[in-house]
Each structure stands twice: as structure tokens, then as C-alpha cells.
Amino acid sequence: MSKIKCALIGSGNIGTDLIYKLRRSEVLEPVWMVGIDPASEGLALAKELGLKVTSDGIDGLLPYIAADDIQIAFDATSAYVHAENSRKVNAQGVLMIDLTPAAIGPLCVPPVNLRGHTAKLEMNVNMISCAGQATIPMVYAVSRLQSVSYAEIIASLSSKSVGPGTRANLDEFTYTTSNALKVVGGAREGKAIAIINPAEPPMIMRNTVYCRTDEAPRAKEIIESVHDMIAQVQKYVPGYKLVNGPVFDGNRVAIYLEVAGLGDYLPRYAGNLDIMTAAATRTAEMFAEEILAGTIQLKPVKVA
Amino acid sequence: MFDPQSLKGRKVIIHDMTLRDGMHAKREQIGVELMVKVATALDAAGVPYLQVTHGAGLGGNSEQHGRAPHSNEEYLRAVVPNLKRAKASVLLIPGLGTMQELDRAYDCGARSVHCATHCTEADTTRQHIAHSRKLGMDTSGFLMMAHLNSPAGIAEQGKLMESYGANTIYVTDSAGALLPHEVQARIGALRDALLPETEIGFHGHHNMGLGIANSLAAIESGAGRIDVSSAGLGAGAGNTPLEVFVAVCERMGIETGCDLFLLMDLAEDIVWPMMDHMVRVDRDALTLGFAGVYSTFLLHAKRASAKTGVPARDILVELGRKKMIGGQEDMIEDTALTMAKERGLIQ
Secondary structure (H helix, E strand, O other): OOOEEEEEEOOOHHHHHHHHHHHHOOOEEEEEEEOOOOOOHHHHHHHHOOOEEEOOOHHHOHHHOOOOOEEEEEEOOOHHHHHHHHHHHHOOOOEEEEOOOOOOOOEOOHHHHHHHHHHHOOOEEEOOOHHHHHHHHHHHHHHOOOOEEEEEEEEEEEHHHOOHHHHHOHHHHHHHHHHHHHHOOOEEEEEEEEEEEOOOOOOOEEEEEEEEEOOOOOHHHHHHHHHHHHHHHHOOOOOEEEEEEEEEEOOEEEEEEEEOOOOOOOOOOOHHHHHHHHHHHHHHHHHHHHHHHOOOOOOOOOOO | OOOHHHHOOOEOEEEEOOOOHHHHHOOOOOOHHHHHHHHHHHHHOOOOEEEOOOOOOOOOOEOOOEOOOOOHHHHHHHHHHHOOOOEEEEEEOEOOEOHHHHHHHHHOOOOEEEEEEEOOOHHHOHHHHHHHHHOOOEEEEEEEOHHHOOHHHHHHHHHHHHHHOOOEEEEEOOOOOOOHHHHHHHHHHHHHHOOOOOEEEEEOEOOOOOHHHHHHHHHHOOOOEEEEEHHHOOOOOOEOEHHHHHHHHHHHOOEOOOOHHHHHHHHHHHHHHHOOOOOOOOHHHHHHHHHOOOOOHHHHHHHHHHHHOOOHHHHHHHHHHOOOOOOOOHHHHHHHHHHHHHOOOOO
16 A cells, blocks of 8 residues: 655654654654754654655755655744744645644644544644643533543653753643644633653653533543543554543542653653653555545645 | 851841741731831841741742732831841842843842852852842852751852852751751852952741851851841741840850840741741751751642652651752642552552
8 A cells, every 4th residue: 555755854853753653653754854954863763764854954955845746744843933834844735743742733633633634634633732732622522522621731751751842832832732622622711730750760651631610510421522532542552541530639630640651762651751752643644545545635725 | 166266246137038938837828017117126126137038039929839918028128128138138048039120120229138048059150149149239149958967068069159249158057957067168269269358148947946056156157147037936946046046146145136025026026926826846957957958848748748658757858868958848739649559658
């Protein structure tokens, strides 16, 4: 079966982990990796694994997009350069999956709203943040049953798994994730909290989700809905696990989660990075399946 | 331990925590009127800085940290106009509070900030420290749970915060776990590493009864700012008690600029009566210091204990073993539930 060819922009932890995820896919094939540092470990590894590489940034890729039939790109660089990257590849009809906090396209959490995005043929979809991917399915599991006035999530990340980009811009993480709890999760208000824990050996990513329901929580249905949603996420993140809860306390529902990664390029404790790359891969696969089936066709985006 | 000659004549800037750390001891339930009353008394007694926010600082109102009856902005707007000399400060923990919230606090009159992070994660404070300096605020880098990093490590983290613009670096003994010589090693390492004009602060908790002794040790090693709290009102067994510290300073010839008798009256007449429980070194608070656990976990652990039947001390020891840090209050109920399952107390 033929596969949709992909380019990875950014040769850091996320970009490099994506190589492994895409190589495992039945419908995606990683073909190019774009970096800016010729000495980067990610580029060296990509080359070793048979990808074409450039260290000239996005412009090093553009001349080869048509010839190599690239149809999907993943951006794992930074929010500051994402818009430019996206514009350039969209102009050649390449769909952009955004793993930065730029969020210029619609926000995507695969088991919650991915199908809507493929149907609308969005040319740029944003993966929000690791905490967003880990917690929004749970908020939605509650809000699809009854109205949620407020959702709050606490993401505990191991120090080793949090890169310099996130560290320098924690506020962006907070704003992007808080907003997505509303827009995608379905809560009226959202608050996201991040904790970076340096314990050795590194702790596996933990997430706590609190939902405040308007009416008394319908415990039995919520428990069922939460377990159903966990099974949905486990399809692409097998290490997604309910540790405790749902705990009901008045109108508060508490859900305690753990996210272990697959241990591809990144160690298992870095479930926060793994859930991003896995969700991005899942998103790309869904588009790829439609492209291969001929139900959608990507078109160049005219530059205004 | 202390050389009285080295302390005599030293000037120390007192930073009061009654209306911030003290919020933890009150489960975040201090009303605006009482805040104003305490702040006014602190100001009258000559305390130069006083912190006014939710216990967890800006952004603290949450399921995770509890909800105060008023917003941080409401507290600041009520307190600041009543201050004749003192500056109001706020706590900002990146990952919880944001620069938008800092802007609002500034608009409400806050002029000093403790920009706090776990003692190994200073690089998460860069944008916040830079921003508060841009606002012209007195800016401290606040290295929490300082017992979990070596003196050299603390110095390195302090240098980072100094490079972002912090004018003071704090050794923050959030667990009340440091012994006096360990305080001195960390303050000394900072003094050696930082620019001479950068000040050093110490924030103690009294979980092992060392609030005063550790503060003196810090001053001897080069600290010029000490965090305190009236009657010790604060998380765990409380902070270094303000009136006791000022009395000791007077006897030792350390200048604080504060009026001891007014501070005694504040503690006795206003702060003691407002306590929900006596803030003291009880079994669980002592466990915090002994096991090196974040002081704010105390009341959360007692609540989780009441829910699950697992003793608070056992929960706290387990949290220490799992190396949980400040801000991970959600892991208290989670840990208690897991322990209760293991013990067959719940299904």
C-alpha cells in the first residue's frame, strides 16, 4: 500500500521521536528532516535512518517538496517561526501539523475533534500542548454528558523532559492549554498549571483533571465515559492510564492520570513528549487515510 | 555557633509573610478587613515589606490550592492605600501565575515580587523576572525547597536568576528541613557567586524549631533579607516568628528598624486570635521538616487522612519518598488513595 510522504521540521527531541512514530505507520512515511544545526543529533540520526536532511531550515526543503511528493509536514520548531513555515509549505499544497504553541490553526485532540478537521480539510492543525493532549479527552468525557463550569488541570513533568523552549515560555503553555480546555474540552472556564519535578529517577508524567459540574455529577455515567475515553487515547498512547478516580466531592470530579511514553527516541518517563508525537501522528494518519482513499485532496493555499 | 561581633551592627530587611504564607495556615480564608488590619499594624511597626496574596501567590485561586474569599487584586487594592511606608509584595510561581497577573498586581500597587521556582528550575523564571524588572519592581529570585540542591547547585541557579535581572536571591527552606550549617553553606555559596550588589535572602519554616537560628545563620553568612511572619502564621509549623526574631535581633545588635512592642501586640492581640489551629511543631509538621516535605502539604495531608484513614504522617513520609515538590498538592489525595487501596482501607 502506498504511503503519504512527510517532512519533519525541527530536529530536536520531538522531531526526532516523530521519525520512529512515522516509520511504524501504515500510511505515513518520513522522507525529510529539516534542521538549522548541521551538528544536531536529530539530523544525524535521521540520515542514518534513511531520511533526506537539510540544515538550511525550511528554505532547504522547499525546492524538493514537489519532486519528493511531500504532502504532510510536522512543525516541531518554535511558535516564533511557525507561521512562516506554515505559509511556505501550505503554498505548495502541504498540510501542516503544528506541534508548537503557535496555534494559528484549529486546535486538535484526536479522540475529541479530529474527524471534524479532516472533514473541513483544514491545512493547518495545532496540537495544543502535551498537557492539553493528556487532559482534554478527560474534560470532554465529562462535558459531553453534562455542563462543566470550570476545568482545571495540573501537569507534572519530569525536569529532564522539559526542553529550553518550554522553559523560556511557560506563560504561553499556560495560556494555550487553558484556552483549549474551553474550546476543545467544552468547559466554560479553564485553568492549566504546570509543575516541573527534578526527581531522579525521573517521574513519569502525571496529570490531574478537576471538573466542576453545574448540576450534581452523574457519577455512574461519568465513570463509564472516562473509561471509554481512556480506551480511545490508549489506541495511540498505550501508556495512558487512570491511577485514581474519578473521585466525586460535591460538584467536583477529580481524575488522576499517568502517561508513560513508548520509549522510542525519548525515555518512557517523557510521556508528555510522547503523547504530542503520538497525537500528531494519529492526526496525520487520519488525513492520510482520507487522501489515500481519494475523499480529500490537498490544494496549494494562495498567498494573499 | 554565632560570633556576636560579626552580627552586631548588621542591617536586615524584614519581609513579612503573614498575609501570604499565613493564608496557607488559614486554608486561604483571610477576609479583606482582617488583611487590612494586620497590614496596617505591620506598617505602623516599621516592617518595610509585606506580602499580600493567596498562599500560592498570583494565579493561586484554584481547585489545586484552594479558593480565597477574594481575588489577589481585591486584597491588594484594599491593603496598599493603607500603607504609609511599607511596600506590598506578591508571590509569583511560573507555571501557576503569569505575567498578565503580575501586570494586574502592579496596577493594584504591588511593588515587590518573590519570583519562585523549585531550587533546580531557575530557567523557568526568565521571562517573569525580566518582566518584573521592566515594571521597576523589587525582584527576588526565590529558590524553593533549597534542601534539595547542593550549595554549588543553589549558587548556579541563583546566578541564572541574577542574570535575568533579580536584585535579590533567596534560599527558601520550604520544608523547614535545613540545619543551620546547611543554611550557611548555601548562603555562603551564593555570596561567593553573586555580584556584590545582589542581595541574599532567607525564608525559613519552623518545622524543626530552627526558624530563628537558621535566620541568624543566614545573616552571618551574608543574607540581608529575612522572611518572617507574625506569630509565625504560615504553612507547616509556620515561618520564622516576626516578633521573636526582632527581639533576638535587638539583643544581638542587628538593626531591623521595627518596633518590638508593637509587633508583640500585633501577634498577641490580632494574629493569635485569628488562628484556626495553633501553628506549632506538631507531629505532622515535625514530619515535614524531618522528611523534607513542602510545608503547605500539611493541611492537605490531614484532610486526605480524614478521607482515607491513612495517617497524615504516613502520607507525608511517602510524598517525601516520591520526591514531590511544591505545587504538587494534587498528588496528596492521589497518594493517599493509592496507599488506602494497598492497605485495604478502600476498594
